[in-house]
Amino acid sequence: MNQPKITRPGESQPAHALWFDRKKYVTVNFLVHKPKDVQVDIQMDKMILCCKNDTDDVFYNELYFYDQIQKFDSRERVYDRTINVLLRKMKPDFAWPRLQKDPAKPSWISVDFDNWRDWEHEEEEGKEEFDKYADMIQEMAQNKPGGAPDMGDLSDSD
Numbered sequence: 539m540n541q542p543k544i545t546r547p548g549e550s551q552p553a554h555a556l557w558f559d560r561k562k563y564v565t566v567n568f569l570v571h572k573p574k575d576v577q578v579d580i581q582m583d584k585m586i587l588c589c590k591n592d593t594d595d596v597f598y599n600e601l602y603f604y605d606q607i608q609k610f611d612s613r614e615r616v617y618d619r620t621i622n623v624l625l626r627k628m629k630p631d632f633a634w635p636r637l638q639k640d641p642a643k644p645s646w647i648s649v650d651f652d653n654w655r656d657w658e659h660e661e662e663e664g665k666e667e668f669d670k671y672a673d674m675i676q677e678m679a680q681n682k683p684g685g686a687p688d689m690g691d692l693s694d695s696d
Contacts, residue, residue, distance in 0.1 A: 556650035
């Protein structure tokens with residue numbers, strides 16, 4: 539059965555949202571203190587959130603996604619200070635440059651820099667990290683003070 543469509547309440551404001559991008563998912567956290575009467579409608583190309591906070595302020599967000607998502611593999615969870623929405627991308631391994639289809643960014647959407655990762659370049663970064671580690675081991679092996687211990691006395695036999 540289809541969920542009833544959420545209608546925009548007369549007096550409402552958008553909840554502030556922090557979002558970040560991953561290979562398979564986009565995560566959006568709506569910041570609402572002690573949310574109640576939470577309604578979320580997730581579609582392939584958009585979502586609607588409507589709820590109240592502990593002082594009965596009404597929040598309403600309508601968001602048209604940058605790209606399509608898999609609505610049956612997306613979900614929301616309500617916490618004490620946030621409503622967390624996990625959106626499974628239709629096209630994994632495709633970075634979203636922004637959350638919304640519209641390039642004009644509304645003031646209530648911000649990037650969650652604490653959780654943001656530039657995963658597009660993860661392989662290169664991993665190689666760079668490995669190279670630094672290999673260089674460090676090489677330096678230690680060159681018998682500098684505090685260098686790598688001499689393990690020549692260890693053998694496979696007992």
